[in-house]
Each structure stands twice: as C-alpha cells, then as structure tokens.
Amino acid sequence: MTRIVFYGIGAIVSVTTVVVTLSGLIPGDRLVYAKQKQTSGGKTALSGVARGPAHYVPGEILVKFRDEASLSGIASLNVDTGAKELKPVTVQAGVIHQYKLDGALSVDEAVLKYQNNPAVQYAEPNYLYQLQAIPNDTRFGTLWGLHNTGQTVDGTAGKADADIDAPEAWEISTGSPNVIIAVIDSGIAYDHPDLTPNIWTNPGEIAGDGVDNDGNGLVDDVHGWDFLMNDRDPMDPVDLNPGGNPGHGTHVAGTIAGAGNNGTGITGVMWTAKLMALKAGGVNRSLSTTALVSAIHYAIAKGARVINASFAGSACSLAFYDAVSAANDAGILIIAAAGNGGDDGIGDDNNSTPSFPSNFSAPSVCNGQQKAALTNVIAVAATDQTDQLATFSNFGSTTVQVAAPGVRINSTIPTSNVTTVLLHHFDSNPIELGYVFGGTRSTWGFTDSTSSSQPNSLTDSPTGNYQNNTDSFAMGPVFSTVGQRGCRLDSRVRYQTELDIDEVLADVSKNNGTSWQVSQGISGDSNGRFHPITWGDIADGSAGSQFRFRFVSDESLTFDGAYLDDVRVACVADAPSGTTDYQFFHGTSMATPHVAGLAGLLLSANPHLSVTELRSAILSTVDRNASLNGKVSSGGRINARAALSSVVASSTIIVNKSGAGTGTVTSDPAGLNCRATCNGKFPLGSTVHLSAAPDPGSTFAGWSGDCSGTGPCSISPNATVTATFSIAPPPTNSGGGGCTVAPGTTGDMVLPTMFLISLAALLRKACRR
Amino acid sequence: MPLPLPRFAPKEVLVKFKDGVSSERIAAILKDNQTDVIAELQRGRLYHIRILEDRSVELAIAQLTSYREIEYAEPNYRYETQK
Numbered sequence: 001m002t003r004i005v006f007y008g009i010g011a012i013v014s015v016t017t018v019v020v021t022l023s024g025l026i027p028g029d030r031l032v033y034a035k036q037k038q039t040s041g042g043k044t045a046l047s048g049v050a051r052g053p054a055h056y057v058p059g060e061i062l063v064k065f066r067d068e069a070s071l072s073g074i075a076s077l078n079v080d081t082g083a084k085e086l087k088p089v090t091v092q093a094g095v096i097h098q099y100k101l102d103g104a105l106s107v108d109e110a111v112l113k114y115q116n117n118p119a120v121q122y123a124e125p126n127y128l129y130q131l132q133a134i135p136n137d138t139r140f141g142t143l144w145g146l147h148n149t150g151q152t153v154d155g156t157a158g159k160a161d162a163d164i165d166a167p168e169a170w171e172i173s174t175g176s177p178n179v180i181i182a183v184i185d186s187g188i189a190y191d192h193p194d195l196t197p198n199i200w201t202n203p204g205e206i207a208g209d210g211v212d213n214d215g216n217g218l219v220d221d222v223h224g225w226d227f228l229m230n231d232r233d234p235m236d237p238v239d240l241n242p243g244g245n246p247g248h249g250t251h252v253a254g255t256i257a258g259a260g261n262n263g264t265g266i267t268g269v270m271w272t273a274k275l276m277a278l279k280a281g282g283v284n285r286s287l288s289t290t291a292l293v294s295a296i297h298y299a300i301a302k303g304a305r306v307i308n309a310s311f312a313g314s315a316c317s318l319a320f321y322d323a324v325s326a327a328n329d330a331g332i333l334i335i336a337a338a339g340n341g342g343d344d345g346i347g348d349d350n351n352s353t354p355s356f357p358s359n360f361s362a363p364s365v366c367n368g369q370q371k372a373a374l375t376n377v378i379a380v381a382a383t384d385q386t387d388q389l390a391t392f393s394n395f396g397s398t399t400v401q402v403a404a405p406g407v408r409i410n411s412t413i414p415t416s417n418v419t420t421v422l423l424h425h426f427d428s429n430p431i432e433l434g435y436v437f438g439g440t441r442s443t444w445g446f447t448d449s450t451s452s453s454q455p456n457s458l459t460d461s462p463t464g465n466y467q468n469n470t471d472s473f474a475m476g477p478v479f480s481t482v483g484q485r486g487c488r489l490d491s492r493v494r495y496q497t498e499l500d501i502d503e504v505l506a507d508v509s510k511n512n513g514t515s516w517q518v519s520q521g522i523s524g525d526s527n528g529r530f531h532p533i534t535w536g537d538i539a540d541g542s543a544g545s546q547f548r549f550r551f552v553s554d555e556s557l558t559f560d561g562a563y564l565d566d567v568r569v570a571c572v573a574d575a576p577s578g579t580t581d582y583q584f585f586h587g588t589s590m591a592t593p594h595v596a597g598l599a600g601l602l603l604s605a606n607p608h609l610s611v612t613e614l615r616s617a618i619l620s621t622v623d624r625n626a627s628l629n630g631k632v633s634s635g636g637r638i639n640a641r642a643a644l645s646s647v648v649a650s651s652t653i654i655v656n657k658s659g660a661g662t663g664t665v666t667s668d669p670a671g672l673n674c675r676a677t678c679n680g681k682f683p684l685g686s687t688v689h690l691s692a693a694p695d696p697g698s699t700f701a702g703w704s705g706d707c708s709g710t711g712p713c714s715i716s717p718n719a720t721v722t723a724t725f726s727i728a729p730p731p732t733n734s735g736g737g738g739c740t741v742a743p744g745t746t747g748d749m750v751l752p753t754m755f756l757i758s759l760a761a762l763l764r765k766a767c768r769r
Numbered sequence: 770m771p772l773p774l775p776r777f778a779p780k781e782v783l784v785k786f787k788d789g790v791s792s793e794r795i796a797a798i799l800k801d802n803q804t805d806v807i808a809e810l811q812r813g814r815l816y817h818i819r820i821l822e823d824r825s826v827e828l829a830i831a832q833l834t835s836y837r838e839i840e841y842a843e844p845n846y847r848y849e850t851q852k
C-alpha cells in the first residue's frame with residue numbers, strides 16, 4: 001500500500017518539475033501524465049522499453065518523513081547527508097521534501113541513509129519520467145496503434161507497447177497546419193466533425209463562384225478534386241452494400257490527421273495537419289492510372305509534402321512511374337500500401353509478386369523497361385495488436401520497407417445517412433419515367449411476368465432469352481445532382497448471362513448523354529434472385545446527369561438476361577454526427593496512413609527535411625522484432641517518438657584532435673567538450689560554434705576538415721573537423737586576426753552538403769583577406 | 770456475381786509522346802488510329818485516349834507503339850484500395 005502511494009507521488013513531483021521546464025511546448029488544456037520508462041534499484045519499469053541507463057535529476061532526492069518525525073531529527077539527518085531543502089511539496093498524504101545533496105554522498109548512498117532511518121517513510125532519487133501527451137478524444141482508448149497498453153480493442157487484447165509511441169512523440173510535435181498531406185483515395189468526408197479542422201482549403205480558389213480562380217484548369221477545387229468523375233467535389237461516397245467502398249478514404253484520413261484533443265472521437269497520428277482530398281476512386285474500390293497520375297500532379301502543383309497511397313495493383317504502369325518520379329523530384333514522399341494478399345487472403349511476397357505503387361520503392365520492370373527504385377516511395381506492411389505481421393499483409397525483404405499497425409484500426413467514416421435523388425420502382429406507369437430504349441437489336445422494355453420483383457421491372461428481354469450480337473441500352477431520364485455530394489447509382493438486379501462474355505453494364509453521363517463513362521458490368525447467374533448492387537459513382541453538382549443500362553452479347557449462347565428494379569441515385573444527406581461515424585477496418589490500407597502521419601509529424605518538427613532525410617528518419621528508428629525480420633527491409637514497425645527525436649537532434653559533429661600539443665574543444669550550444677576525438681549531437685539545421693583552448697605550453701595551430709583557420713569554427717551538423725594543437729611556442733601572430741566565419745542563422749536549414757560547400761568557400765575567402 | 774473489374778479500363782489507352790513531337794503530328798497519329806482524346810495529362814505529352822472501333826486494347830497498343838514518335842502506350846491499368 002505504501003509502495004503504491006510512493007510511486008504515485010514520485011510521478012507527480014517529477015512531472016511537475018518537467019512541465020515547468022517544457023511549459024512552452026505543452027498546450028494548456030492537454031492532459032499530461034508520466035510513464036516511467038526505466039528500471040532502477042530493482043524496481044521494474046511500468047511499461048515501455050528501456051533505452052538507456054536510469055534517469056534521475058543529478059544530486060537530488062525526494063524524502064517523505066513519517067508524521068511522528070521530529071523537526072530536530074529531520075534537521076540533524078539532513079546535516080549528516082549534506083541535503084539542503086529545495087522545495088517542500090504538499091500532497092494529500094503530507095509533505096514531500098525535495099533535497100539537493102552537497103556532493104559528499106551519491107544519490108544512491110543518500111537514499112539508503114534516509115531509508116535506514118525509522119523516521120523516514122520513503123526516500124528515492126528524483127526520477128525523470130517521460131512525458132506523454134494523452135489527448136482527450138473520447139475513443140482514444142481504442143487506438144492501440146498509437147498507444148497500446150495491452151487493452152482489449154474490438155474484442156481482442158493487445159500487448160503493451162506494441163504501438164508507434166505516439167504519446168511520446170506528441171511531446172515533441174503534434175503536427176502543424178502548414179503540412180499538407182494528400183490522400184489519393186475514394187474521397188474524404190470533409191464534413192466529418194473530427195476531420196473538418198484539418199481539411200486543406202485551396203488558397204487560390206474562391207468557393208462556389210464557378211470561376212477557375214487559380215487558373216489550374218479546375219473550377220472551384222476548394223478541398224481537392226474528384227479525378228474519377230471529374231467534378232469539384234471529393235466527397236467520399238459511402239456504399240452500404242457489402243463489397244463496395246465503406247468510406248475508405250475517410251478512414252485513412254482520420255488515421256493521418258483526425259483532429260486531436262478536440263474531445264471527439266479519434267485522433268490521427270497528427271493532431272493538426274491539412275488533408276488534401278484527391279478522389280481517384282469511389283464506390284467500386286478501383287482507381288485508374290489516369291486518375292492517379294492527375295491526382296499526383298495536382299498534389300505536386302499544390303504543395304503537398306506527403307501522399308498517402310492506400311491502394312495496390314499488379315500492373316507496373318510507366319505513366320504511373322513517371323508521375324511518382326515527378327513527385328520525387330518535387331520532394332514529395334509517397335507512402336504506399338504493400339497490399340493485402342490475393343484471393344486466399346494470405347499475404348504474398350512482393351519480391352516475387354510485385355505490387356504497385358509500393359514496388360516502385362525497389363527496382364522494377366515496367367512494360368519491358370528496367371526502372372530504378374524511387375527513394376520517395378515507402379512501402380508499408382501491416383502489424384497486429386501484438387506486433388506480429390498481419391496474416392493478410394504482403395511483405396518483401398527488399399520491396400517493403402517498414403510495418404505499421406493495420407488490424408482493428410478505428411477511424412472516421414462518412415455518414416450512412418443518404419438522401420434519395422431518384423428512385424424508380426417501375427411499378428405504376430413506368431412509361432412516364434421517360435426511359436429511352438435503343439442501340440443494336442434492342443428488346444429493352446418493362447415486364448411484369450418473368451420477374452420475381454413484382455409488379456414490374458426493367459429488362460433487356462421481356463419475352464424469353466436475349467438475342468445474340470446485341471449492344472442495346474435503356475437510358476434513364478436526365479436528373480440533377482446540383483447541390484448534392486457523394487452521389488452514386490445502385491439498384492437491385494437479377495441476371496442470367498453467358499459467364500464473362502455477355503454482360504449488363506451501367507454507364508453514367510454528366511453532360512446529358514453527350515459522353516458516357518462505364519462504371520461496372522456483371523455477368524453470370526444470380527440463380528433467380530434479385531441482389532442489391534452498387535453500380536458506381538454519379539458526378540456531383542451536375543444538372544445534366546444521366547445513366548443508362550446496356551446489354552452486350554456476342555454471337556453465341558443466349559440466356560434469360562437481366563432484370564433491374566429499385567434503381568436509385570442517392571447522395572450524402574447530412575454531415576456525419578461525429579458520435580457514431582467511426583468504424584474498425586483492417587488492411588495495409590490502414591497501416592499506410594500511420595506512416596504518412598508520421599512523415600507529416602517529422603515535417604511539422606522540421607519542414608526543411610528532404611525526401612531522403614524523411615525516409616532515413618522513418619526507416620532507421622523502427623522497433624525491430626522477429627516477426628518482421630526478413631519481411632520488411634528495416635526489420636521493424638515504425639516508432640514515431642524515435643523518428644521525431646532523430647530529426648530534432650540527429651546530426652553529428654565529429655572532432656578529431658591532432659598534433660603534439662594538448663587542448664580542449666568546446667561547443668556552443670553545449671554538447672561537445674573534449675580533449676581527444678569525440679562527437680556531439682545537434683539539431684539538424686542548427687549552427688554550432690566550436691572553440692579551441694590550448695593548454696599552457698601548447699598552442700592551437702588551427703582547424704582542418706570542415707573548418708579552417710584558427711578562430712572560432714561555426715558549422716552545421718553532419719561535419720567532421722580536426723583541431724591541431726602544437727607544442728612549440730607559436731610565431732607571433734601578425735595582424736591578430738584569426739579566420740572568423742559569420743555564424744549562420746540558427747534554424748536555417750540548408751542541405752548539409754550545400755551548406756558545407758558554401759561555408760568552405762566563405763572560409764577560403766575570409767582567410768585570404 | 771459482379772465481374773471482378775478488369776485489370777484495365779476497356780477501350781482506353783495511355784499514350785506518351787516523345788519530346789519535340791508537334792501537336793499537329795500528335796493529332797494526326799491519334800486520328801489515323803481511330804481514337805478520341807479523353808484528356809491531355811502532363812501538359813500535352815501524355816494522352817488518355819479511347820479506342821473508337823471494335824479493336825482490343827492490346828491491338829491498339831501494338832499499332833501505336835510502331836510509331837517512332839511514341840515513347841510508350843499502355844492500358845489504363847486499375848489499382849484497388851487495400852482494406
């Protein structure tokens with residue numbers, strides 16, 4: 001019992017200390033709690049992986065005395081240990097004393113001395129705890145991929161710390177509204193309350209004025225574009241039929257950047273970001289190369305830094321490769337799903353069964369051409385709640401780079417509340433509906449006999465079997481989707497055709513039938529039953545919308561044909577409620593946005609990171625495990641905290657000492673202080689000033705390597721310098737001038753190599769003067 | 770059952786022309802091959818076209834790639850979301 005109180009109070013005290021230190025980094029309304037990561041004095045860490053020695057504040061201890069302890073006894077004990085009161089902290093159970101030791105006793109010795117005194121209830125080092133930012137989103141407990149305490153999620157228990165360490169990462173950054181992540185997918189329900197704050201808005205476009213304000217050829221592309229239906233509205237069309245799109249893009253978007261700490265639903269890996277909605281698919285799950293290429297070029301033109309690609313296919317398209325390569329040139333990272341296993345649902349090896357775009361991360365053969373690996377592509381496999389590779393997940397020792405959580409992922413989905421724009425039962429006076437029949441050998445009409453859908457349905461062959469060599473249609477009336485979004489066409493259908501040869505198709509038009517787009521075809525036998533079917537998307541905001549059903553047969557074999565009923569165009573009715581519009585999905589599609597969100601976090605911490613630096617930060621900081629060894633090239637699952645730490649302070653300056661003399665090299669900011677070879681870590685993009693101080697009897701002869709001259713050395717990390725100290729008394733320095741370089745601006749990120757080249761040039765110039 | 774969507778869009782081809790080919794020449798080649806332009810991507814070098822007559826995508830690609838002005842021609846391949 002005492003022990004429990006003891007730990008709890010220790011946590012409160014030390015966190016209070018750290019919060020004060022870091023207060024500038026922590027939003028005021030955010031719940032912060034501590035998790036002890038380390039093991040010390042035989043006490044077991046609560047959770048987490050120890051990443052170094054036990055940490056506590058040097059020279060400080062915390063002591064709680066028993067109530068009966070006398071003030072004089074306390075004072076005398078403190079004299080014995082050399083402890084001086086820093087701060088008494090009043091807690092429920094009394095007073096905790098925070099003492100500073102005078103150095104005569106080590107922290108361990110002092111703790112032991114106090115513990116052995118009967119007046120002391122407990123004594124311990126002033127442990128440092130890792131801060132964690134736990135957001136107040138109501139479903140945060142279900143997001144095991146971000147924070148796994150072993151909790152049961154959707155009926156299945158997890159394993160503590162089999163997660164991406166998001167709360168630890170959020171100590172460093174929770175995102176930024178300046179980082180644009182493009183989601184190329186089925187669209188995004190941009191009206192979802194948990195997404196709305198993080199939806200990108202095109203700064204160059206005036207909403208709804210019908211003018212292409214930014215001159216990019218697209219009118220009113222406010223939040224993105226629908227490259228499937230070529231309309232301005234990238235709303236994710238939800239499909240209530242099994243097998244269709246259940247709100248895929250909206251789910252992915254929520255994992256990247258569902259609004260964090262807003263007291264609602266879930267949070268993304270980024271609490272704050274800008275999500276660009278690039279709709280290239282829809283209710284049919286399928287995305288064509290042309291839509292993808294256009295979407296990628298849009299992302300390039302509009303300043304996205306990361307593209308989420310939660311889709312895959314077996315074809316290596318050159319046009320797709322060229323677009324991804326153009327994104328690489330533009331400094332855009334593309335996070336791609338490794339893909340879910342084929343028909344058997346078991347993950348395949350992408351080394352032998354290529355999957356694209358994820359395999360663009362490795363050398364590929366497209367259309368007979370050998371194509372180089374693209375460094376901006378990271379292929380992502382999926383892990384489960386115990387950090388195992390998901391059974392459905394594709395993998396590849398050279399073709400998949402990393403894994404991320406992809407099983408039982410809870411995120412946002414569009415509302416399933418739809419409004420009906422058009423509904424044809426064909427029951428009373430179907431002629432009045434205005435269908436037009438035509439094409440080659442058309443026998444389309446209405447029937448009340450063969451169909452089991454009473455009283456009437458629409459059919460290609462009202463009297464017996466269809467004919468050979470037909471390509472006929474039943475074209476519905478023109479209708480409007482102006483003011484509507486997320487529209488799609490569905491119906492019930494009964495069919496019997498020559499399998500894979502004769503088929504019934506739905507075509508859609510948004511220009512009164514001037515041009516048609518095929519959405520889907522079916523063939524085979526429904527065994528006399530009507531099935532619900534979602535045919536495909538309908539363009540939003542079009543006054544000239546139309547659909548037609550086509551029947552196409554070849555020269556042999558005829559059957560009963562197709563019957564259609566309850567033909568419906570439905571669109572999104574209202575915004576999602578924000579309380580019920582969440583769902584669990586599985587897939588490498590769900591793993592991918594965890595990595596895209598991490599890339600966004602890295603860019604929020606350091607917007608100047610190149611594609612290569614982002615890639616390295618993500619892949620070199622993974623948590624490795626046996627299940628992923630040999631399955632992904634990095635051997636592990638992403639760790640957001642470790643990746644962020646690596647870009648915040650990841651670069652090294654190496655100092656070598658040369659010459660017969662001796663001396664000390666120090667740095668400003670601190671981090672280096674050495675008399676021989678040593679190195680220090682400094683934030684990327686910062687400027688570090690090195691000083692050399694010769695010992696008596698030695699002299700500083702100068703810098704070499706990435707600095708020169710004898711003056712202070714100002715340098716950007718990722719550099720190596722040598723300091724030479726000589727014994728001989730130096731010749732008198734003529735003009736008293738060393739070689740001094742004006743310090744760079746701190747935080748001004750330059751490609752290290754470029755910076756060093758210009759620095760070297762500056763130095764040469766300066767020294768010649 | 771609904772057919773699994775074909776691996777590529779029926780009757781559609783993507784054609785990439787080499788740099789320096791005039792727009793007149795591009796139009797002539799596409800017309801000679803009985804195709805309609807659906808869209809120009811990437812500032813006129815990449816064309817999304819529809820095959821007008823009863824020809825397979827494979828045959829149309831074979832015919833198009835015989836032109837030295839064409840860098841490549843390929844089907845409009847499809848990809849699928851991975852939920």
